[in-house]
Amino acid sequence: MNFSSISIDQLKALDMVSYLYSLGFEPSKIVRDDYWYRSPLRTENTPSFKINRRLNRWYDHGMGKGGSIIDFGMLFFKCSFAEFLKNGGSAVSQPAVQAPLPGGISQKESKIIIYREKSLESQALVKYLRQRKIPMGIARRFCREISYKINDHSYYGIGFKNDMGGFEIRNPYFKSSSSPKAATTLSCNSGEVLVFEGFFDFLSYRAATAQHKEKKDFVILNSLSFIEKMRPFMEEHKTIRLFLDRDQAGMETARRALEWSSKYKDESPMYSGYKDVSEWFMNCAETERRKLRPGLKP
Template structure:
């Protein structure tokens, strides 16, 4: 299937390999039994894996929730969105470069999960072009990111790596969006009273690129690396007097923001800054469409 030529239909989306899709979201199997791939549930917190994907049938079942189905059923629960919104998300977010993940084999072990092979400063021309297209200066990216080489199966890939608190990486290049284990949030603690929260590291880098006039360590930051980690980030966020949310302007991000606003007056929705855009990076990539508003600190 060539995702670049046409928009996905519901039936086409159901045919996307669930193990590949879960990998793109940062989830890897804990155990494989024949065609059954067992995960710690992406839909809730748990220690023992009770979320099963049968790769032969390409169906999932969460034993803790008592729910299951196809990729569409999973996607609308995971992203808390409608079918139409999920299809739009798959068209924009899901990898165009689909790796073959953990082929079905009775004796297979977890040899094909992503393995970080090393990291160097950002130098590859294709990654530098990617940053340029995203309007992110190299000096900003070099401050927070590394060029990581990683193995998947018998193949080697490279991408822009952004490290989380547990030592795993969020990885991006022009064609691929993935992460290595362990998956976690990223916090930058400058011991200030204000924390800014972003959904992904590209939006965080975009903010840093557009606010060079602000003090270098004048704010703390949280990059969730997945909206599903919002609860995990709350203990750190809520030690601050002001929590400014710069989440995506899709259903998942807006719902998360609204929940946060209802929890405490500390939370503030800053996404209205780019209300006509998908996210912060989309705003700086399309400045002619963006509403004008000052980015400096609010008093």
């Protein structure tokens, strides 16, 4: 469904709880008409994103922003109003069913279903990776092109597999994950492990260090909520280097980790001034990228 084929009023009337469910987001708690989520617009541990289902409006307390489905879509997909009307509907269709009712009961399941994976070939995805300065050799080594369905509509995107077989999914207009959700570990029995919040941060690091044959273990959390679960694996290593986002949630998580053990090292000052490794990598000069290379310090 293309959102430009319906009126603005019809678009604003789409049930936001069902819309978020089709994107893979479920409420953490429901209090009368208020549905509370961990924000889809940023990383957080305590749910502060609310949809009032009666009003069909959202508000993110951490950002201090809210509005209609249009306001949400423009922030979520990082696009203009016209782009959301044209392309937002090609990434996720109008939900055909209601999201789960309180207690987890739903009239019909509306999940992301992966039905095919292959090597990255789509020109649209290749262009997207180039825009993010990720070499195709690195992208094809760690990612797959996946085809998936939502409500019987088919789409495709970049898939990054986790340790339980689920995928983190990205394309220019869509970001979500398939079940089961989990972290991703890559091990070569190194004494050092590097920890990233998202897989584009990891890919950016690999691109920055591509000419160096370093042997490191990696943890890609795919969600900060997995940091505790990954502690046993991380703490098998002598050194744990944290490359988390420089937002409130990422910096608070790094602070807590530093209190757990002296093994943890916060590397985020390397990309000070940027939200994360990926944003820094896309915008900095080659001389700045050398900061991430072995043996080099900022």
